[in-house]
Amino acid sequence: RKEVEQDPGPFNVPEGATVAFNCTYSNSASQSFFWYRQDCRKEPKLLMSVYSSGNEDGRFTAQLNRASQYISLLIRDSKLSDSATYLCAVNSFSGNTPLVFGKGTRLSVIA
């Protein structure tokens, strides 16, 4: 089983739709969790951290379920500019250890 797994998509949704992505991780000792956004031919950019209590930033909501070992990202009222690949990332120990990334989920928001 891979350390971090994501549905690769693509998810093709109309503007205004709500879309959710899940990501599962295999290491129960994982300490920190993130969602990154990556545009084509660009570097990943931190979208948000994921906490057990949930984290909301505008139209974006991230959740962590430690018992089931998955994290989720919900995007409400999708915009064309949300089209990108969304990567989940997990860190097991500390900031000085590398993040382990999923393969990413591609989202296309269609007018």
Add this chain to the structure above:
Amino acid sequence: GAVVSQHPSWVICKSGTSVKIECRSLDFQATTMFWYRQFPKQSLMLMATSNEGSKATYEQGVEKDKFLINHASLTLSTLTVTSAHPEDSSFYICSAHIPGSAYEQYFGPGTRLTVT
């Protein structure tokens, strides 16, 4: 967020030559930087962990003699692709962690390497 720069942003080189990629933390000191590689439509794959003042730690399957990493200062890590081959063509990205912060890491803009 913190700023990490990379240079060059893209490079084309001939097979057999060497290419050096620089990764700099611009507004913080990074004792640890990470080098990733990403092939088209693939995930980010960690190549190595670069530690300031000591040897890099390479991931399994990454040739340390081919991908030379030097982290000589707290703000600069370099990756040299030696004797490059077309199969080394990829998107190389570095990241750094801000000491004392939470666990997130910030990425440089990446270097697109094409070996002809």
